[in-house]
Amino acid sequence: MEYVKGKPYFSDVEDKIKSYPYLDKNISCDCLVVGGGIDGAITAYYLAENNIDTILIDKYRLGFMNTSCATALLEYQLDDHANDLTKFFTKEELVDVYRIGLKALADIEDIIKKLGNYCNYQKCDALVFSLKSSEAKQLKREYISRKENGFDVAYFDKMNNPYPFALESAILSKGGGAHFNPYLFEKELIENIDKKIKIYENTEAVSIKKCKNKFIVTTQYGIEIMCNNIVCTTGYNTNNFSKDKLCDKYVSYTIVSKPLKEKLWKDGALLQDNSNPYHYLRLSYDNRLIIGGEDVLFKGKVIKDKVASKKYKMLREFAIELFPNLKDIDFEYEFCGIFATTSNNLSIIGEDSKVENLYYNLGYGANGIIYSIYGAQNLVRLIKKQKTSKSLPLFSMTRKLP
DSSP: OOOEEEOOSTTOOSSOOOOOOOOOSOEEEEEEEEOOSHHHHHHHHHHHHTTOOEEEEOSSOTTSSGGGGOOOEEESSOSSOGGGGTTTOOHHHHHHHHHHHHHHHHHHHHHHHHHOOOSOOEEEEEEEEESOGGGHHHHHHHHHHHHHTTOOEEEEETTSOOSSSOOSEEEEEEEEEEEOOHHHHHHHHHHHHTTTSEEESSOOEEEEEEETTEEEEEETTSOEEEEEEEEEOOTTOOTTTOOSOOOEEEEEEEEEEOOOSSOSSTTOOEEEESSSSOEEEEEOTTOOEEEEEEEEEOOSSSOOHHHHHHHHHHHHHHHHHHOGGGTTOOEEEEEEEEEEEOTTSOOEEEEOSSSTTEEEEEOOSTTHHHHHHHHHHHHHHHHTTOOOOTTGGGGOTTSSOO
């Protein structure tokens, strides 16, 4: 299956994640993490921090698949608004989900403070906006809901719009976002733990068997890993672990400009429009415009070139619609990749519904990185048989999926 197409901006750096050997002998551990993207790196980081004997394996190179083309927008707000999620959450549950996002944002900042900011991390506000007057009531309801529940938000319309493009309505979540280079963030995590755990690349788990209280995982070369616990962090590639349909797969498209001379909007907030499919915009550390979205349902095994070219053109047109002075802007990167989502916007975190000590930390949805933080923290507690978050059942694979 084709996962990524084009030249991803985030992994186009000189200082790559160092390479690791493939597994060439039988080995054992307490916990095996299968999947070496950013979900796996975050999970392995928390396991290592809690002194759990861990091995991390990936069938490819670390960080070069979907991590390299992640949206890298970190925010607590979901793809859908509160009013659209009432069939999945109570009001109290949705407020808890928002607070989980805010807590994870703070936890990411704590990691950055501890390890150093080598991934171009920047905290910022997050704006969701509409260009249509017909959507003003919807956004106003969302604003009121967040305000009443103690979230620091502001509401804008065309009369008090502080942004240099014409919007009809918008909600600004103050301090509700951040952004970084996800590939470099994974590099920081891996470099911090590679002396504490064992890491193997080009090591594919092809079969998993449970014998009494142990798992035996066999690789493509016939090598065996014996472990007490397994954490699946393989994104949407979960056939070795569960035959259930856990998500819907989409292709998301991104273009990145060359560095601009001036900032397009002064506060550097994350921008996301309210349309379907949505568009997101952010500025990089070196003042490039990153714009993505135009998601389409992924069918088959190949990302289609013709569709990608059309989507890149649509993204350029949307950028020029917002900022007409960008008519001659030069976009240096065009890339796309598959991501997964669920009907209630949440990741899948927790223990398998049928197999004891088999766990998942699958960063589905636009907030996958945020929930991977929350997931890793709770998986440590599950493995240690400690009390977990009261909201963890909302992320369970036993809920209605996808």
